[in-house]
Amino acid sequence: MGRPAPNGHNRTMRQPSESTGLRERKKARTRATIQEHALRLFLAQGYDATTVEQIAEAAEVSPSTVFRYFPTKEDLVITDDYDPVLIAAFAAQPAGLSPIQVLRNAIRMTLDDMPAAELAFHRERMMLAISVPALWGASLRNVTDALRLLTEMVAAREELPVDDAAVRTFSGAVLGVFIDIMLRWPRDPDMDLGATIDRALAHVEAGLPFPPKNG
Known part of the structure; x- marks a missing residue:
């Protein structure tokens, strides 16, 4: 979960008209191009040494266009479009499942549909987010937003208030x-992100058992 992209198309909304759909796809391509060039430049010459003007030139847009899609420089790293996708996958799960089962299924659906190149791109974003001090504050806001989103999704599905103790404990444990x-993934290129998340959530679902002690 990341900060939602400005001007992003919410995939849970009704289908737009053909002309609107074309405009939204063009916006999405422009946004993706800007972010890809920004990430490339950040990795090549450093986050602090890279200017918005350089990013705009590389993406062949104006600096004002960059700011239209990404209001701050930090947003070029921490923004993604996956909250609406996860919300839709969460809502699509059948009745009768526990919240942890619903979440495991939704995450599998979201990650299974993500091409390997796109997953690698997001891993590089995370690498920047945890290695650049200027991004730590923005990343903390992302964590806060993720906790709020998860709490709201679980509360709505369980028909409980968002401040219910069980809901908040569940959301806090899962976010942990x-x-x-996410802190380990950038440093482990061989990690299977989906499988790692699923195993960890399965362990939470099982009650967090520890292996028996030897002897």
Whole structure:
């Protein structure tokens, strides 16, 4: 979960008209192009040394266009479009499943549909987010937003208030799992992100058992 992209197309909304759909796809391509060039430049010459003007030139747009899609420089790293996708996958799960089962299924659906190149791109974003001090504050806001989103999704599905103790404990525990994995993922190129998340959530579902002690 990342900060939603400005001007992003919400995939849970009704289908747009053909002309509107073309405009939205063009916006999405422009946004993706800007972010790809920004990430490339950040990795090549450093986050602090890269200017918005350089990013605009590489993406062949104006600096004002960059700011239209990404209001701050930090947003070029921490923004993604996956919250609406995860919300839709969460809502699509059948009745009768526990919240952890619903979440496991939704995450599998979201990651299974993601091409390997796109997953690698997001891993590089995470690498920047945890290695650049200027991005730490923005990343903390992302964590806060993710906790709020998860709490709202679970509360709505369980028909409980968002401040219910069980809902908040569940959301906090699950978010802790995500944070641990997201901090390790950039440093482990061989990690299977989907499988790692699923195993961790299965462990939460099982009650967090520890292996028996030797002897």
